[in-house]
Amino acid sequence: MVTLSEENYLKAIYHLAKHENASVSTNAIAQKMQTKASSTTDMIKKLSEKGHVEYQKYKGVKLTEKGRLAAVSVIRKHRLWEVFLVQKLNFSWDEVHEVAEQLEHIKSDKLTQQLDVFLEHPTEDPHGDPIPDCNGNIPSSQKVLLAQIDQNQSCICVGVKDSTTDFLQYLDKHNIALGTKIKVISKESFDESMTLKINKTELAISKEVAHNLFVKIN
Numbered sequence: 001m002v003t004l005s006e007e008n009y010l011k012a013i014y015h016l017a018k019h020e021n022a023s024v025s026t027n028a029i030a031q032k033m034q035t036k037a038s039s040t041t042d043m044i045k046k047l048s049e050k051g052h053v054e055y056q057k058y059k060g061v062k063l064t065e066k067g068r069l070a071a072v073s074v075i076r077k078h079r080l081w082e083v084f085l086v087q088k089l090n091f092s093w094d095e096v097h098e099v100a101e102q103l104e105h106i107k108s109d110k111l112t113q114q115l116d117v118f119l120e121h122p123t124e125d126p127h128g129d130p131i132p133d134c135n136g137n138i139p140s141s142q143k144v145l146l147a148q149i150d151q152n153q154s155c156i157c158v159g160v161k162d163s164t165t166d167f168l169q170y171l172d173k174h175n176i177a178l179g180t181k182i183k184v185i186s187k188e189s190f191d192e193s194m195t196l197k198i199n200k201t202e203l204a205i206s207k208e209v210a211h212n213l214f215v216k217i218n
Helices: 004-017 026-033 037-049 065-089 096-103 109-118 165-173
Strands: 053-056 060-063 154-160 181-187 194-198 201-205 213-217
Touching: 004 026, 004 037, 004 060, 004 065, 026 037, 026 060, 037 053, 060 065, 065 096, 065 109, 154 165
Parallel strands: none
Antiparallel strands: 053 060, 154 181, 154 213, 181 194, 194 201
């Protein structure tokens, strides 16, 4: 049985690795988990003993297939619960993360399966992140950052890189949500800021915003 704390570490390693078979430093894990390096090393040793990670001193930590599946299972539950909270309980997209952080640790596979069926097998959460299937497969996505879109190109908002409350509330304030049509009116080479056209309204955004919004080209 994987403990709540162990699940959080596996999920952190998965997100830090960016792609499969990548190694992650214990310092990076400690920073993400906001713990001491010594505590992180102790946890990594426990996860290694359980067969969830491969760990070599000075070479970092790598998830085994067993560890990857455990991490993806937690991510799947987290994102399904986010969909449930938004669609069925009328939570806004900036409210769901902390609640889903608690719900993701429920161990019942039957509950997760029934939740997936009840929600009609969603493929994305309210922030546009893909939902792994029951076998640990993650749907591919063609999304790019808004910062990569050229001047005069049109695109559609499909997700966020930054899912903090402040950023999501900023997007709500400017009527940007999943499915919003965006046209890049201009781009400044000096500071990489942009002027956008959204619902016939022009909006100037910073480099930071452009680098935290995922879109698909229209």
